[in-house]
Amino acid sequence: MKRGVPLIITFVVGTVLIFSVFIPPMENLGENFTLFFDIIAVFAFFLGGGNLLRVHLTKLTRRKRDWEYSIVTIVGFFFMLACGLFKIGNPGDISASLTAEGSWFQTIYDNVFVPLGSTMYALLAFFVASASYRAFRAKNREATILLIAAFIILLGRTPLGTFVTGWIPDSFSVLQIPNLAIWIMNSPNLAGQRAIMIGIGLGVVSMSLRLILGIERTYLGGEDK
Amino acid sequence: MMNAFTPPLALALVDIGRIISLTLIAAGLLWLFIRAIKLKEVERRVIFLFIFISVAAPILFPTVFKEKATPVVKAVFDKIESLPPGSKVLLSYDFDPAMAPEVQPMADAFSRHCLVKGHKIIYMCLFATGQGQFTRTMENVIRPEFPEKIDGVDYVNIGYKAGNEGVLNVIISDFKKMFPTDVNAVPYDSIEVFKGIRSCKDLDLIISIGGGRPGIKEWVLFVGDPGDVPIATGVAAVVAPQLYPYYPKQLLGLLGGVKGAAEYESELVAHYSRFKDSPTPALLMMGPQTLAHIVIMAFIIIGNVLFIQGRRKEGKR
Amino acid sequence: MKRTTLILMALVVIFFALSWIFKAMAFKGVEEHYILQGFLVTLAAFLTLSIMSFLYKDNPFYKFAEHLFVGISAAFWMSMGFWSTIVGNLFPRLSEGMSNFFKVHYIPGDYNFFFYVPVILGILLLMRLSRNYGWISRWSLAFIVGTTAGLNFIRYLRSDFINQVSSTFVPLLVDWQGIGHFFSSLNLSASGQFIMMLANWVIFLGVMCGIIYFFFSKEHTGLFGRASRVGIWILMITFGASFGYTVMGRISLLVGRITFLFRDWLGLNI
Numbered sequence: 090m091k092r093g094v095p096l097i098i099t100f101v102v103g104t105v106l107i108f109s110v111f112i113p114p115m116e117n118l119g120e121n122f123t124l125f126f127d128i129i130a131v132f133a134f135f136l137g138g139g140n141l142l143r144v145h146l147t148k149l150t151r152r153k154r155d156w157e158y159s160i161v162t163i164v165g166f167f168f169m170l171a172c173g174l175f176k177i178g179n180p181g182d183i184s185a186s187l188t189a190e191g192s193w194f195q196t197i198y199d200n201v202f203v204p205l206g207s208t209m210y211a212l213l214a215f216f217v218a219s220a221s222y223r224a225f226r227a228k229n230r231e232a233t234i235l236l237i238a239a240f241i242i243l244l245g246r247t248p249l250g251t252f253v254t255g256w257i258p259d260s261f262s263v264l265q266i267p268n269l270a271i272w273i274m275n276s277p278n279l280a281g282q283r284a285i286m287i288g289i290g291l292g293v294v295s296m297s298l299r300l301i302l303g304i305e306r307t308y309l310g311g312e313d314k
Numbered sequence: 315m316m317n318a319f320t321p322p323l324a325l326a327l328v329d330i331g332r333i334i335s336l337t338l339i340a341a342g343l344l345w346l347f348i349r350a351i352k353l354k355e356v357e358r359r360v361i362f363l364f365i366f367i368s369v370a371a372p373i374l375f376p377t378v379f380k381e382k383a384t385p386v387v388k389a390v391f392d393k394i395e396s397l398p399p400g401s402k403v404l405l406s407y408d409f410d411p412a413m414a415p416e417v418q419p420m421a422d423a424f425s426r427h428c429l430v431k432g433h434k435i436i437y438m439c440l441f442a443t444g445q446g447q448f449t450r451t452m453e454n455v456i457r458p459e460f461p462e463k464i465d466g467v468d469y470v471n472i473g474y475k476a477g478n479e480g481v482l483n484v485i486i487s488d489f490k491k492m493f494p495t496d497v498n499a500v501p502y503d504s505i506e507v508f509k510g511i512r513s514c515k516d517l518d519l520i521i522s523i524g525g526g527r528p529g530i531k532e533w534v535l536f537v538g539d540p541g542d543v544p545i546a547t548g549v550a551a552v553v554a555p556q557l558y559p560y561y562p563k564q565l566l567g568l569l570g571g572v573k574g575a576a577e578y579e580s581e582l583v584a585h586y587s588r589f590k591d592s593p594t595p596a597l598l599m600m601g602p603q604t605l606a607h608i609v610i611m612a613f614i615i616i617g618n619v620l621f622i623q624g625r626r627k628e629g630k631r
Numbered sequence: 632m633k634r635t636t637l638i639l640m641a642l643v644v645i646f647f648a649l650s651w652i653f654k655a656m657a658f659k660g661v662e663e664h665y666i667l668q669g670f671l672v673t674l675a676a677f678l679t680l681s682i683m684s685f686l687y688k689d690n691p692f693y694k695f696a697e698h699l700f701v702g703i704s705a706a707f708w709m710s711m712g713f714w715s716t717i718v719g720n721l722f723p724r725l726s727e728g729m730s731n732f733f734k735v736h737y738i739p740g741d742y743n744f745f746f747y748v749p750v751i752l753g754i755l756l757l758m759r760l761s762r763n764y765g766w767i768s769r770w771s772l773a774f775i776v777g778t779t780a781g782l783n784f785i786r787y788l789r790s791d792f793i794n795q796v797s798s799t800f801v802p803l804l805v806d807w808q809g810i811g812h813f814f815s816s817l818n819l820s821a822s823g824q825f826i827m828m829l830a831n832w833v834i835f836l837g838v839m840c841g842i843i844y845f846f847f848s849k850e851h852t853g854l855f856g857r858a859s860r861v862g863i864w865i866l867m868i869t870f871g872a873s874f875g876y877t878v879m880g881r882i883s884l885l886v887g888r889i890t891f892l893f894r895d896w897l898g899l900n901i
Contacts, residue, residue, distance in 0.1 A: 091766050091769065092769075094769075094770055094773070095769045095770055095772065095773030096773070098770060098773040098774050098777060099773045099774075099776050099777035099780070100777070101777070102773075102774055102777030102778055102781060103777040103778075103780045103781035103784070104781070105781065106777075106778060106781025106782055106784075107781050107784055107785060110540075110785050116487060119483070120483070120484050120487060120488065120491060121745065122778060122781075123477070123480040123481075123483045123484055123778060123782070124477075124480070124484060124491065124492070124720065124749075125746075125748055125749040125752070125774070125778075126477055126480040126749075126774070126775065126778040126779075127475060127476050127477025127480045127481060127484075127492075127716055127720065128476075128477075128716060128717065128720065128721050128746075128749035128750070128753065129749050129752050129753050129756060129771055129774060129775060130476040130477045130478070130480070130712070130716070130775075131476045131712035131713060131716045131717050131753070132749075132752075132753030132754070132756045132757060132771070133756060133775075134476070134705075134708045134709045134712040135709055135712075135753075135757060136756055136757055136759055136760065137705055137708070137709075138705045138706065138708075138709045139757065139760050140759075140760065141701065141702070141705045143760060145702075155694060158694050158695060158697075158698040159698065161695055161698040161699050161702065162698040162699070162701050162702035163702060164702070165698070165699045165701075165702030165703045165706070166702035166703070166705055166706045167706070168706075169702070169703045169706035169707055169710070170706040170709065170710060172710075173706060173707065173709070173710020173711070173713075173714075174709070174710050174713060181498075182734070183732075183733060183734050184498065184499035184733070184734035184735065185498065185499075186445075186471075186473070186497040186498055187445070187497075187710060187711065187714045187715075188445045188446050188448075188449050188473075188497070190449055190452070190453065194710065195446060195449055196671065197703065198443075198446040198707065199446070199449075199671075199675075200671040200672075200674055200675045201674065201675070201678060201699065201703055202411065202443075202446075202700075202703055202704065202707060203411040203414070203446075203675070204411075204675040204676075204678045204679045204682075204888075204891070205678050205682060205696055205699065205700040205703070206410060206411040206412050206443075206700065206704070207411040207412050207414060207415065207884060207887060207888055208678070208679045208682035208683060208888050209412065209682055209700070210412035210413075210881075210884050211683075211881075211884040211885040211887065211888040212682065212683070212685065212686065213881045213884070214365060214369070214606075214881040214882050214884060214885035215361070215362045215365055215366075215686055215885075217610070217877065217878055217881045217882075218361050218362070218364070218365040218609070218610055218613060219358045219361045219362070221610050221613040221614050221617065221878070222361050222613040222614075222616065222617045223358075223617060224617075225613075225614045225617060225618075225874075226617060226618055226621045227618055227621075228621075231863055231864070231867045232867075234864055234867040234868060234871065235867040235868070235870050235871040235874070236614065236871065237871065238867070238868040238869075238870075238871025238872055238874075238875070239614075239871040239872070239874045239875045239878075240611060240614070240875075241875075242871065242872050242874075242875025242876065243607045243610065243611055243875045243878060243879070244607070244611070246571070246573045246607070246875065246876075246879055247573070247600065247603060247604040247607050248379035248380070248381075248600065248604060249604050249607070249608065259818060260818065261818070262818040263818055263823065263826050267384075268818070271384055271385070272826070272830065273868060273872055274555065274558055274872060275558065275561075275830065276829075276830040276833040276834055276837070277833055277837055277865055277868040277869065277872075278555050278558055278868060278869050278872040278873075279558040279559055279561075279834060279837075280833055280834045280835075280836075280837025280838045280841060280865050280869075281837060281841055281865045281866045281868060281869025281870075282555060282556055282558055282559050282869055283559040283795050283798075283799065283834075283837075283838045283841070284837070284838050284840075284841025284842050284844070284845065284862070284865070284866070285841070285845075285866075285869070286556075286559050286791050286795055287791065287792055287795050287796065287838070287842060288842065288845045289787075289791065290787045290788070290790075290791030290792040290795065291792060293783050293784075293787040293791070294783075294784055294787050294788050294792065296780075297779075297780035297781070297783050297784040297787075298780075298784065300776055300777070300780040301777065301780050301781065301784070308772060308773075308776050309769055309772075309773075310766075310769070359686070359687065362686050365885070366889075369882065369885050369886055369889055370889050370893070373886065373889055373890055373893050373894075374893060374899060412884065413884075414887065415883050415884050415886060415887025415888075415890075416880060416883045416884070416887075442707065442708050442711035442712065442715070443707075445711065445715075473715055474711055474715045475715050475716050475719070475720070476711075476712045476715065476716040477716070479782055479783075479786075480778065480782070483782055492720070493719075494719065494720070494723055494735070494736055494738055495719065495735060495736055499734055499735055499736070501736040502736075525880075534790055535786040535787065535789075535790045535791070536782075536786055539786070539789055539790045539794065540786075540789070550880050551876040551877065551879040551880030551883065552873075552876060552877050552880040552881075554876055555869065555872050555873045555876050556873075559795055559798070560790075563794070563798055564790065564794060570876065571876060571879050571880050571883060572879070572883040572886075573879065595890075599883060599886045599887075599890075602882070602886045602889075603879065603882055603883065603886065606878075606882040606885075606886075607878065607879070607882070610878055610882075
């Protein structure tokens with residue numbers, strides 16, 4: 090029950106989806122399976138929410154370190170959930186879009202979710218700058234190649250590149266830094282990315298096959314019953 | 315914002331501001347360089363301050379550069395331009411607020427271009443946040459600039475569905491099965507934009523705007539290649555290099571980061587005079603972008619001076 | 632709490648209260664709900680600055696913003712998933728009554744009862760929260776894993792392997808139009824024969840050498856080793872390009888936030 094049934098489910102679903110590409114009558118079944126998958130994905134969101142609540146309630150009741158902030162998480166969670174699941178503050182009726190202009194849900198999205206989410210990532214600009222100063226060193230030939238490529242791209246993707254090398258005549262325009270940046274992206278970068286892509290592609294294909302055939306079982310966890 | 319009617323005093327202030335901020339940054343970098351020669355490092359907060367100033371100064375005292383579309387960007391522009399009016403274009407908002415500063419300008423520019431050309435747009439998203447971001451396009455582009463366009467007739471928003479590539483695997487053969495209604499619960503069959511569309515294969519162009527997963531890669535794998543549908547993209551700079559292996563066979567063109575967006579905006583303004591006064595956020599962002607790139611390159615050089623000096627000192631010992 | 636911390640917090644509260652007042656005054660006559668608008672812009676600025684304060688060091692404002700983000704985003708995804716997919720795709724196939732309640736279009740079908748399968752699997756997935764019956768969620772997990780494997784198998788094989796290999800076999804020689812033509816146009820257009828040929832050679836050899844570098848079943852010595860070395864160089868250029876683009880991307884995000892602070896919050900529109 091704990092291992093056999095999941096292995097059978099994975100095998101059946103995986104096989105159906107592969108065959109649905111080759112056998113048109115099976116296409117509909119494949120579509121339905123993916124539709125089931127989409128619906129289960131929403132339950133996974135609920136699982137995430139439930140887990141978050143459990144972690145923070147435990148932290149709160151056991152008065153663990155920084156437990157006060159768990160109140161913020163829980164209040165924020167329930168308030169957003171009320172505005173979302175029950176469409177509280179939505180100007181339309183039950184069929185109106187959840188993100189309708191003027192709805193509380195969209196207002197919180199615009200004024201809380203957006204500043205928080207985007208600033209979290211904006212911080213990375215500072216850390217990238219710090220890394221450039223501390224870690225980006227031409228220690229050997231490989232690192233120097235990386236550095237030169239990065240320099241050309243950094244220059245070439247701004248108007249500064251044109252400003253510095255704009256004097257080079259059109260017949261030698263490939264030597265202008267913006268064009269050199271384009272060439273790097275279209276040739277060596279493409280080659281390197283393609284080599285990586287082929288490697289990953291083969292990896293995904295073999296892993297998919299191992300999962301479907303039940304050779305790869307790590308997703309079932311450690312309990313062997 | 316500066317324009318032809320900006321008073322001379324304000325223009326002078328902007329120039330003075332530019333000079334002061336550039337001098338400040340140059341002097342600071344020189345100070346860092348001298349410290350590096352003396353083998354003295356600086357605290358990371360000083361680096362943070364530099365980056366803040368180099369981004370903030372050009373925002374306060376803006377400089378707009380001219381941009382010329384590169385072939386990868388031009389390919390997308392030309393494709394939309396060459397489609398006959400009434401063509402069906404799908405714009406997928408596959409991004410969140412974290413990517414929005416880079417890709418929202420692209421999304422708005424694509425919308426402007428498609429609407430002015432008279433194409434019918436289907437908006438959808440593989441990121442739940444994409445639906446909220448579409449509201450921005452609605453508020454900033456469609457309603458103020460194209461008030462004559464009607465929801466359901468000229469464009470439709472079918473919104474978000476959970477399931478990532480699972481969604482694409484269904485709409486490649488049956489749109490209605492995945493999207494029985496639009497976001498306002500209007501049934502699929504009564505939406506005029508969908509007339510003659512059964513699946514993604516019936517679309518003239520698909521543009522995915524994003525930078526994460528699910529995103530353009532899934533569109534290529536699950537729709538573009540199996541359905542032979544033309545696909546283009548506008549992506550955050552971080553993922554743009556990874557997409558070049560698809561170009562031009564599997565991906566007809568791509569806009570990478572804010573530079574790609576700026577190139578598209580400039581192309582749009584050059585072709586359509588009605589957009590001369592429309593916001594061009596990406597073009598404006600190229601000022602801070604340029605200065606920040608210079609500062610980061612200076613950091614790399616200074617860091618390497620530190621490294622070389624350190625090695626030399628070790629050698630002497 | 633220390634006295635200095637309390638004073639600091641009080642100052643922050645006063646500062647943002649003043650911001651609210653000034654913003655509301657600025658919106659008066661422009662926005663209908665100017666007090667609310669003033670509050671919302673101030674709140675967004677407060678949250679932006681709270682996250683940015685982490686650059687100095689970890690502090691209560693950052694922790695507050697971080698915890699709020701976690702709670703809000705979890706609820707955001709749950710709500711979006713519920714209304715878009717459960718109400719939009721599941722209820723219309725399960726019951727006409729429910730479809731009418733949610734005012735969505737009912738989709739009749741002979742095999743609609745099959746749609747109880749994802750409901751059951753979904754509920755089983757939620758059992759993961761239970762300590763004793765958590766194992767049963769493996770059934771749903773198996774469905775998710777099976778679907779992902781089945782979907783990816785063909786698509787990756789076709790798009791990321793076969794198509795990529797086929798695109799790598801590019802012409803390595805161009806039509807010879809004389810030495811002058813060959814070298815005269817060193818530009819990126821089609822007329823630049825030397826550049827075009829060079830690009831094709833770089834693509835072909837670059838991909839081959841890159842793959843050789845990733846091939847670990849044979850020792851990297853001799854010709855194979857040299858090819859692997861070229862592979863590393865190609866990969867280094869690739870990583871350099873990625874670094875350049877990453878810098879560009881991160882800076883753009885910062886530009887976005889600082890633009891908000893200067894223009895929308897402080898109203899510095901020069």
